[in-house]
Amino acid sequence: MVEPILIALEEYISSKILKQPGRKIPPQELLISSGLIDSFSLIDLALYIEDKFGVRIADTELNSQTFDSIDQLAALIDSRSLK
Amino acid sequence: MTILQIAILTTLAIIIGQMPKGRPLAMLAISTFAIFWLQPNEPFVTLTFWLPVATLGITAFSWAICSPPETRSLRNNWPAATVIMGVVLLMDLNRYLRFDQIYSTGTPVIQQAMIVIIGLTAVTLLFVRWKRASLFFSIIACTGIVLLFVIMKTPNLNHAVLNSFIALRTANPESKTIPLAWLGFSYIAFRLLHTLRDRQSGILPPVELAEYFNYLIFFPSFTAGPIDRLERFVKELKTPLPLGNEDWIDAGTRLFVGLFKKFVIADLLAIISLNDILVTHVKTAGWMWVFLYAYAFRIYFDFSGYTDIAIGMGRLMGIRLPENFNAPYLKSNLTQFWNSWHISLTQWFRSYFFNPVTRVIRSAKIPIPIWIILFFTQVSTMVLIGLWHGVTTGFALWGLWHGIGLFLQNRWSEFFRMHNPIWNQNQGLSAVVKALGVILTFNYVALGWLFFTLSSPAMAWLAFQKLFGII
Secondary structure (H helix, E strand, C coil), rough: CHHHHHHHHHHHHHHHHHHCCCCCCCCCCCCCCCCCHHHHHHHHHHHHHHHHHCCCCCCHCCCCCCCCCHHHHHHHHHHHHCC | CCCHHHHHHHHHHHHHCCCCCCCHHHHHHHHHHHHHHHCCCCCCCCEEEEEEHHHHHHHHHHHHHHCCHHHHCHHHHHHHHHHHHHHHHHHCCCCCCCCCCCCCCCCCCHHHHHHHHHHHHHHHHHHHHHHHHHHHHHHHHHHHHHHHHHHHHHHHHHHHHHHHHHHHHHCCCCCCCCCCEEECCHHHHHHHHHHHHHHHHHCCCCCCCHHHHHHHCCCCCCCCCCCCCCHHHHHHHHHHCCCCCCHHHHHHHHHHHHHHHHHHHHHHHHHCCCCHHHHHCCCCCCHHHHCCCCCCCHHHHHHHHHHHHHHHHHHCCCCCCCCCCHHHCCCHHHHHHCCCCCCCCCCHHHHHHHHHHHHHHHHCCCCCCHHHHHHHHHHHHHHHHHCCCCCCCHHHHHHHHHHHHHHHHHHHHHHHHHCCCCCHHCCHHCCCCCCCCHHHHHHHHHHHHHHCCCCCCCCCHHHHHHCCCCC
C-alpha cells in the first residue's frame, strides 16, 4: 500500500526537513530539482526511510533522476519493500 | 577538438546511427581510433601512442575486475577484443603506412607494440580467471587510479614523470616545462571509479567488454564529458533511441548551437578574457570587471558548447547523454548554481563523496551540531571538486570559495525559511529578491574564477584589489 507511505513521507518532510509541521506537500510537487530539499536533508530522508520502511536508497540514487516527488519516492519504497 | 575533427566525427556518428546492426562494435572502433587521433602530441614522442594504450589497458583491467562471471565468456567478447586490438595495431602501423595527415608516424616499432598488447591481454585474461578476488582487486584498482590521477594533476609530479621518461631515452635530458597531457584521463578516471565503486556495492549491472569500453571511451564525451552513468548509457546502447525527423532537427540544432558557442562566442570572448597580463596592466576597476565577466561567460560558452556538441553527436547514434548545464548564471542562489553547472561532475561527487560521508556522520548519532557537519562536508566536497581540475593552490582556493559560499547561503536560506520574511508574502518583492539573488550569485561565481584562471593566489589577490579599487 502506497498511501501510508505517502502520509509518513509528507509528515517527515514537512516537520523534520522543512520545519513547518502541518504544511501540505502535494504528492507531485518537485522536491529535489526545485531546491526544496537540499543534499544534506536528502541523507536524513534516506536514513529515515531505511529506519522506518527497511528500504535502502543508495548514495548514488539520492538525486532527482531517481525520484523527485513524494509520489515517486513512495512508489520506489513500495516496489523495494515487496522484494 | 578542431572544427574539422568535429565534422569528421559527426559524419561517422551519422553513419553509425544508420547501421541496422553492429552499432556497438562500430562505435567501439571509432572511439578507439579517436582516443589515439585526438591525443595531443607529447614532448616525448612515443607517449602520444602509449598514453592511449594505457587508457585502453586500464579500462580492460577494470572491466575484468568489474564484470561478473556470466559476462566474461570469450564467445561474447572476442569481437570487441579483436576490434580494439585491431585498431591499436593499425595506429601503430602508421609508422610504416605514413598517413601523416591522419596520425603521428612516430609510433613505436611493431614488435614493441605487439609485446605490450599481448602483455595487457594476458594480464586481463588472468584477472578474468581470478574471479573470486575481485573485491580485493577493485580496492587496489580504485587506489591506483586515484594515485595516478593525483600524479597526473599535480604539476611537479607530472613534470617529474615526464622528465624521467625523457631521461630513459636521452643521455643529456633537457627539462621540459610542457605538462604531460593525457587526453580524457580526468573523465575516464571518474567513470572507472564509478564502475569500481558500484561493483563493490553490488549495484553495477553486468556488462560485456564492448559495452564497458563504449561507456568509458564513447567518442562524443571522451574529451570533455559529460561523465554519465554506466547503467543509463548501456540501456540506450542496447536499445538505441529512434531517430525521427524531430530528433534529427534536435541533434542538428544542438551541434550547431554548440559549435557557435564554442568557436564564435567563446573564442571571441577569449580576446578580452581575464588573464595574468591583463591583471598586471589594467589600471581601472571598470575594465577589470569587463574582463572578469568576459572570462565568466567565455568559460561557460566554451564548456557548455562542448557539451552541446557531445549531446548532439550522441543523439545521432541513438544515445541521449545527460545534460551538464542548465542556465547556471540565471540561478538565484549558489546551491542552484551548483545544481546546474557541470552537473555530471557534481552528481559524481555527491554520489561518491558527499552522500557517503554525510551518511556515516549522521548515522553515527554523535551529537555534532548540524552546522559543523554541513561546513565540513560542503567545504571538503568543493575543495575536492576544485582539485579535480588540478592539484594546485588556485583550484583548492576556488573550491574553498565555493564551499564557504554554499555553507553561508545554506544557513541564510535556512534562517529565512524559519522566519518567513516579508518578501515571501508579496509576489513583487519576492521577484525583486530573486533578481538580486541572481546578480549576487553571478558575481560571487565570477569572483571565484579569479582563483581558477589566474596563475597564482597572489595574482588573484591583485585582481581582487583592482576590482574593488583598493589599489
